[in-house]
Amino acid sequence: MIAFALYRLAILMTVAFLSAQAAGPREEVGLLCGNLVHREYTPSKNAPDTLLVKDNALRNVSLRLYPVQDGEPCCGSRSPSAETVSGHGGHFKFRKQSAGDYWVVASYKSRDFVTSIQYRPRGSHDVSCSELTYAIEDSGRFGVGRTITVE
Secondary structure (H helix, E strand, C coil), X not given: CHHHHHHHHHHHHHHHHHHHHCCCCCEEEXXXXXXXXXXXXXXXXXXXXXXXXXXXXXXXCEEEEEECCCCCCCCCCCCCCEEEECCHHHEEECCCCCCEEEEEEEEECCEEEEEEEEECCCCCCCCCHHHEEEEECCCCCEXXXXXXXXX
């Protein structure tokens, strides 16, 4: 039963992550923070048709935040509105930003990974920073997802 719950959790996280890559609405977040990870997929030894998800926390990675300007690609020669570096466990936080649409850029292994978000701060948050995962894949995908705890 626990294995099935973990399998479902991996699927939910992957769906949330992949939806961040699709054209259309940006992932809405109530906080400008989270955990930065490098995501790898490996075949299961027991079920070759099943992929296992492994996230490795990324420390000391530069992250930049740019306001989205309609009709323009990220980020050009503009200066970021905020910068930070991921710490222990990949944790990062951007401070003092107003609500709006933003590009999040992570510089990892001499490459920039870009995703877009809608920042809508709330008085009481339905998630905490530790529940938001920003995942980088070697394929170039970079997206945000929420961790769901199954009891």
